[in-house]
Amino acid sequence: MDTLSPFVYRIKKLELLNSEDFVFAENLIKNVGIRDSGMVIIESGLLQESIFFVQEGWAVRYKTLEDGNRQIVNFVLPGDIIGMFSPIFQHSEHTVESISPMKLGSFPASQLIDIFRDAPRLALALAWMAGQDERILEEQIVRIGRRRSAKRMAHLFIELYRRLRLCGYTREQAIILPVNQLLLSDALGLSHIHTHRVFRELENHQLIERFPGRIVLQNLAVLASMADFDESYLEPISFAKTSFAL
Amino acid sequence: MDTLSPFVYRIKKLELLNSEDFVFAENLIKNVGIRDSGMVIIESGLLQESIFFVQEGWAVRYKTLEDGNRQIVNFVLPGDIIGMFSPIFQHSEHTVESISPMKLGSFPASQLIDIFRDAPRLALALAWMAGQDERILEEQIVRIGRRRSAKRMAHLFIELYRRLRLCGYTREQAIILPVNQLLLSDALGLSHIHTHRVFRELENHQLIERFPGRIVLQNLAVLASMADFDESYLEPISFAKTSFAL
DNA sequence: CGTATATTTGAAAGCTGTCAACACTTGTGG
DNA sequence: CCACAAGTGTTGACAGCTTTCAAATATACG
Incomplete structure (x- = not known):
């Protein structure tokens, strides 16, 4: 038996999904690709065609300012999702770039819709993960603003x-x-x-x-x-x- | 005919929902309440029982530090949703407090599940709004970190x-x-x-x-x-x- | 009218950024 | 293998931004 993917490891704790959902989830991320360090995974301003699941490795998510400075908004770690709700936006607002070699699961952005229609529990699990991401951003704001x-x-x-x-x-x-x-x-x-x-x-x-x-x-x-x-x-x-x- | 609620006004632009969805959405926020300025709407650390739609008025969403300082994470304006995915968390991580008199639509948190099961398009619209909120947080990070x-x-x-x-x-x-x-x-x-x-x-x-x-x-x-x-x-x-x- | 909450000021201390160099590492091409 | 370029790390000095302290003045509220 193989080890659990970090994504499945996380949503397991939710105790919301049944075995059917897990099959659905596992199938989603079957398509695995490798990235070197220093690769742009999604780019600010562009339409995003895939949703990625980080199996291994690290990335950073950042925005670049008019003066060339940049601000890293969050680190992207194993178990995280990249561009989860991107299909509902016309372009990405940030860039995501690997800072180590990575292993990424992915599925086509258009499939997000299928999840919402056919696997509402899984959709909710994704919302849960988006909610966690938002909490981390909040803490980043507090950290930068008040520490x-x-x-x-x-x-x-x-x-x-x-x-x-x-x-x-x-x-x-x-x-x-x-x-x-x-x-x-x-x-x-x-x-x-x-x-x-x-x-x-x-x-x-x-x-x-x-x-x-x-x-x-x-x-x-x-x-x-x-x-x-x-x-x-x-x-x-x-x-x-x-x-x-x- | 009455004016559109700011929430409906926003999701209309999505061009995703049909008339059935709009009825669903309008019904959700039928239950309207009034708040004075300076009222706590949701409190950090507590379970949240309702999801709110801001019809009128302003609030702030903030976290308090161990030293008593606080950091406002975002402003909450008409058309925004408060605690959208709160039903999937055990407690709120921030406090939301009105800074003007407010008019709030609301529905019980437990109903979020119904939306995901019965109105997937609406669920997606909510995810879209959550995504916008996240973009605003990102920009707040850049603003505080690099300006x-x-x-x-x-x-x-x-x-x-x-x-x-x-x-x-x-x-x-x-x-x-x-x-x-x-x-x-x-x-x-x-x-x-x-x-x-x-x-x-x-x-x-x-x-x-x-x-x-x-x-x-x-x-x-x-x-x-x-x-x-x-x-x-x-x-x-x-x-x-x-x-x-x- | 008195208390709590905001706003305002000046001065000083302290934190953080900028500047200008220099060292070190790594990768590339000769 | 060496030389060079590019990226990263390092230093000291200094300027400048921001906070802190302390105290005074408004303003709001009961």
Whole structure:
């Protein structure tokens, strides 16, 4: 038997889908493709033809400003969906680019409609995932708007760690992020120089360690406590069973 | 005949729903209630029992930090939905509070399921609205992460103006926002003192005018140009008709 | 009229960005 | 294999933006 895809792993927790839905879901993502690091998966301004499921690897979702600056809006991790509701928009508003080699399941955007018509429970599960994504964006707003740089960085690190856990990563120590300082600064809304300063500070406290192109989180406990991390915005244990049958 | 509710006004543009769907939609929001300014509509940490449609009035959606600070994540305007996918979560992650008197349509959260099962086109329309909301959050991230205070404020003003237009507001000049400086600072991720300085600056340039508890935008053209506002993230003219029948 | 909530000011401290170089790594082509 | 280019990481100094502190003034509300 093969291991569960991270997507199925996540929606399983919902306890909403029956075996028929799971077959439907598994079939959706049968079409798997590989991407190198640094590839554009969807591009701002363009119509999106596919919906992707991240099986392995990392990407970033960002917007580019008129002055050439960019802001990373969210990281895209295994178990995430890329462009879920894109078929109902004429163009994408952000770019998604791989930052590590990736394995992506995909299905044609037009098929989203079939899901809504033929598999309402699965459609609801997708809405659930979109809702989680929105919660993560909200927390990103709070992080950038109301936290100072060191705390901001620590908070992001812990979020990424916790999100990895959601789809089955269990290692308790030494989480490796395929991220460099430039990426970090664009995610945190800081200059790359200041990012470096903060970075060095955390490193001096032995909270993180650096390797070319990656960051290792060494002391999650201290990072979490300095970040005042409240995980309630991340995926709950189970679905709110408001007593309905679908 | 009565005027269209702002919600129906918006989803009409989708050109996805048939008359049956519209009846369904209209029935959903028949139950209308009134709120004073300053009322909590949904509260962070609590289970949400209803889904609300804003017919009139403004609210803010915010998160409170451990240190008592708060960050407004988004403004809630006529035509918006509050807590759309809340039935699939055990608790709300943010608080929504009215900042003006409001008129709210609502239906029980449990009914969301009926929509997904019995009115897939309407469910898709809701997903479309959720997608728009997510785009607005993305832009808020960019605004806070990569724009300096004056530009940041101008950009928010223009966004609010454009969003009002989406549900039928047509006045070209003198848009009135039911907002004070404290609210503004929490939305922009600035201290209230600095917000005041920037505020005063825009006022000195005759771009805005202040009245107790409200702000009037007087020169939208100049505000928009200084904000480098790119409206593509706001609702498109029409649905991407990827040639499917639902 | 008194209290709480907003707004306003000035000054000082502190955080973050910008500038200008330099070092290091990696990949490419000669 | 070396040289070079491009991208990334590093430093120090400095400017500038933003926050904080403290206190005064309005304004709203009961």
